[in-house]
Each structure stands twice: as C-alpha cells, then as structure tokens.
Amino acid sequence: MPGLSRGSGSSVMLGVTASPGREGDRVTDYRTPAPAPAPTPGRVAPARGLVALAAAMVVLGAGSVAALYVLFVRTHIGQRFDQAALLRIDTNPERTRDIVGVLSNLTIGVILAVLAVCMVVSLLRGRLAYAIAAAVLVAGANVTTQLLKHGLLTRPDLGYYTNNSLPSGHTTVAVSLALALLLVAPRFSRGVLVLAGSVAATVVGVGVVVTGWHRPSDVLASVGVCLAWAGMVSLWLLLRGSETPASAREPGGHPGLALAGAVVAVALAFGYGVRPDGTWPDLVVHGCTVSAIGLGTALCLALTSRVVPLDV
Numbered sequence: 001m002p003g004l005s006r007g008s009g010s011s012v013m014l015g016v017t018a019s020p021g022r023e024g025d026r027v028t029d030y031r032t033p034a035p036a037p038a039p040t041p042g043r044v045a046p047a048r049g050l051v052a053l054a055a056a057m058v059v060l061g062a063g064s065v066a067a068l069y070v071l072f073v074r075t076h077i078g079q080r081f082d083q084a085a086l087l088r089i090d091t092n093p094e095r096t097r098d099i100v101g102v103l104s105n106l107t108i109g110v111i112l113a114v115l116a117v118c119m120v121v122s123l124l125r126g127r128l129a130y131a132i133a134a135a136v137l138v139a140g141a142n143v144t145t146q147l148l149k150h151g152l153l154t155r156p157d158l159g160y161y162t163n164n165s166l167p168s169g170h171t172t173v174a175v176s177l178a179l180a181l182l183l184v185a186p187r188f189s190r191g192v193l194v195l196a197g198s199v200a201a202t203v204v205g206v207g208v209v210v211t212g213w214h215r216p217s218d219v220l221a222s223v224g225v226c227l228a229w230a231g232m233v234s235l236w237l238l239l240r241g242s243e244t245p246a247s248a249r250e251p252g253g254h255p256g257l258a259l260a261g262a263v264v265a266v267a268l269a270f271g272y273g274v275r276p277d278g279t280w281p282d283l284v285v286h287g288c289t290v291s292a293i294g295l296g297t298a299l300c301l302a303l304t305s306r307v308v309p310l311d312v
Contacts, residue, residue: 050307051238054238056231057228057231058228058232061229064220065148065221065228069166069221082217085216089216096210103208103211106170106173110173115180118131118180118181119131131184133233136229136232137226138176141226144225145167148221150164166217167221167222167224168205168221170204170207171204171205172225174200174204175201175297175300176226178196178200179197182305183234194302195260195261195264197261198259198265199268200265201300203268203269205294206269216289224296227299227300238307255306258297258305259295262294262298265294266290266291266294
C-alpha cells in the first residue's frame with residue numbers, strides 16, 4: 001500500500017508515485033492546481049460574413065462599372081439619356097464658375113496632403129497596415145480611373161460625341177480620399193467621417209455634372225471603381241487578422257449617416273440653384289440623376305464603414 005507522510009500542519013502530503021504498469025492504485029491529488037497561463041493577445045480571425053461582404057464589394061464595384069459602360073456608352077438610348085441629364089443638371093453661369101473654382105482645388109497636392117494625414121494618423125496609432133491600405137486604395141482607384149478613361153474604354157459615335165469621359169477623375173479623387181480617411185481614423189470618429197465624406201463626395205459628383213465636365217454615368221462609374229478598391233483593401237485587412245474582437249465591433253456601418261450626408265449635399269446643391277425648371281421631363285431626369293449620385297456615394301461609404309476592421 002502506498003505510504004502517506006504527515007507534515008506539521010493538517011494538510012496531507014503525497015509521498016509516493018504509482019508504479020508504472022500497475023493497475024488499481026489511484027491517488028487523488030488535493031494540491032491547489034497551478035493557474036492557467038494568461039492568453040497571449042493576438043489577431044482575431046475575421047468573420048466569414050465580413051470577408052464575403054468585402055468580396056461582394058469588389059464584384060459589385062467592378063460589375064457596376066461594366067454595366068454603366070455597356071448601357072450608357074455602348075447603346076444609343078443610354079447615350080441619349082446621359083446627354084439629356086448632362087444638359088438638364090445646371091445652374092446660372094456665375095455659380096457654375098464658382099463650382100469650377102472649387103473643383104479645381106482637387107489637385108495632386110491635395111491628394112498628397114490627405115495621404116500624408118492618413119500616414120501620420122496610422123503610424124501614431126501603430127497601424128502600419130492601415131496606412132498601406134489607404135495609400136493602395138487612393139493610388140489604385142485613381143490609376144484605374146485614368147487607365148479606363150484614356151486607354152481601355154472607347155466611346156462609339158452614336159450621335160452624342162465620341163470622347164470617352166467615363167469614369168470621372170474628380171469624383172474618384174473625392175470618394176477615394178474620403179474612404180482612405182475612413183480606413184485610418186479611430187472608431188469613435190468614423191460616423192462623423194461617413195457623414196462628411198458623403199456630403200463632400202456627392203457635392204463633387206453633382207458639381208462635375210453641373211459644370212459639364214462629366215455625364216452622370218461617369219460619376220457613378222467612379223464610385224464603382226472606388227467601391228471595388230475599398231473592397232480589395234478591406235479584404236486584405238480582414239484576412240491578415242484584426243486586434244479587435246468581433247463582439248467589440250459596430251455592426252451597422254453608419255448607413256443612416258451616409259444617407260443623411262447625401263441628402264444634405266443634394267439640399268445644398270438645390271439651394272445653390274441646381275434645381276429642375278418645373279417641367280415634368282426636367283423634374284424626372286433631375287431627380288433620378290441627383291438621387292443616383294447621392295445614393296451611390298452613400299452606399300460606397302456605408303459598406304466600407306461596415307466591412308473595415310474597426311480596431312480601436
């Protein structure tokens with residue numbers, strides 16, 4: 001029988017170990033178990049739903065560009081509607097010049113300045129991957145837009161000019177910069193950025209139509225380009241893992257704020273004189289065009305806000 005030795009206290013000390021291969025001897029150890037090691041902080045695997053949503057953004061963005069090109073550039077009825085919307089979305093010449101002045105400020109210098117802010121914010125927060133994602137998003141979206149507009153896409157002669165202008169470079173700049181800031185900003189500020197970004201991007205989108213620089217399909221195609229690139233960089237961020245548990249993330253993506261921003265932008269344009277002349281054709285074309293631009297930018301920002309890993 002195993003022997004037990006008693007110490008000076010009342011606790012019982014184990015004094016023997018069961019022999020190897022011997023059956024029937026069972027000794028219970030009443031010592032306090034060692035504490036479990038503290039979990040090592042690491043990356044959290046992405047939720048499958050978010051990965052699927054990011055991939056869907058890529059498909060939706062690229063598919064929307066292709067659909068807009070085929071419908072509004074390659075068909076006679078599409079070119080006719082696009083041209084009609086271009087002619088009807090306008091304001092008086094003096095205010096048009098003011099809008100041109102504002103849009104002319106979207107230069108390479110502005111792009112570099114915003115990217116510098118993104119880099120600084122990301123590095124101060126210890127998020128180098130987010131800085132890389134923001135730079136890739138802006139560069140990729142703008143290079144893609146220029147390649148499509150000036151190299152890959154052509155416009156057939158169907159009676160409404162032959163110079164291809166799809167997608168819009170100015171709108172791509174505005175939307176991609178808004179998305180880049182959304183990527184790198186702390187979680188508590190992203191609702192405000194969704195609202196402000198939706199206002200700014202919609203104003204630029206409507207503005208390039210008012211000035212006659214772009215047709216409405218050009219604007220929507222640029223939003224599609226930005227959506228596809230936002231989906232790609234978000235997919236990369238998700239697959240590399242996040243430091244924030246899924247339970248700590250905001251599930252909504254701020255769709256209400258994105259839509260509110262678009263509504264504010266449309267109201268600002270209306271107040272600035274960008275409004276229908278009162279006839280039914282003008283009202284229909286104006287309403288459909290401006291609403292589509294506002295909803296497109298709102299959807300792009302809301303989806304990006306929803307899918308990007310929300311590290312604190």
